[in-house]
Amino acid sequence: MAAEMALRREAFLAHVQERGEYGTTEEAERAARVVLALLGAHLIGEVRAQLAARLPEGFALILLAPLRSAEPLPPERFVRATAAWIEGATEQTATWDVSAVLSTVADTAGDDLLGQILLQLPVGYDLLFGRPQPT
Template sequence: MRWQPFLEAVQERGEYHGEERNDLAARLPETFALILLNPLQAAEPLSSERFVRAVSAWIEGANEQTAAWDTSAVLSVVADAAGEELLQRLLLQLPPGYDLLFGHPSAG
């Protein structure tokens, strides 16, 4: 994945509200923290499927399967940095399906 598409995807998806955004920003490298603290506004929530399709369009030679793999690799590291409690708060604010991309499928 190239740097600019990664930043744009995080900005588009990063519509976290309130303290979750600040808590996550405090646990990520400064460059990513700045993106979370100054996100672009999304017109509507982006489903996990549409997010993966968008990522696959940004990565040269990618398809939805490889984009899902790459996205999950990045987001699972974000999940580790966030910790379980913060991750659960974030997932409550995201459309269904992101739990799989973060490597933490919901039970039941």
């Protein structure tokens, strides 16, 4: 079971690393930690629990951390918050980080759960997840 968890973790990070074109797994992991912590602060209830259940354990714990957002950040502010948390990041690199992580999360979640996640977030997150929704 532990080996399967580790494999899931490696596979998750490999996707993030590939999508973010990071030179190292450490860079991919740093982006994943920050973006999942911020995402977790925006999600509540069953949706948050279901997403956590589909993530590798270490990342599930980050998503479930008791960080709460006073109000859901619009997508642009989510990106800015990500930039603020990652040393040396700019809004451009943070947009890249967010997309790399959230598109991997979208694949992990599947369409039904992603639809429920998007209902909890302000308009525009569909683009951050790489899943533009018809308007």
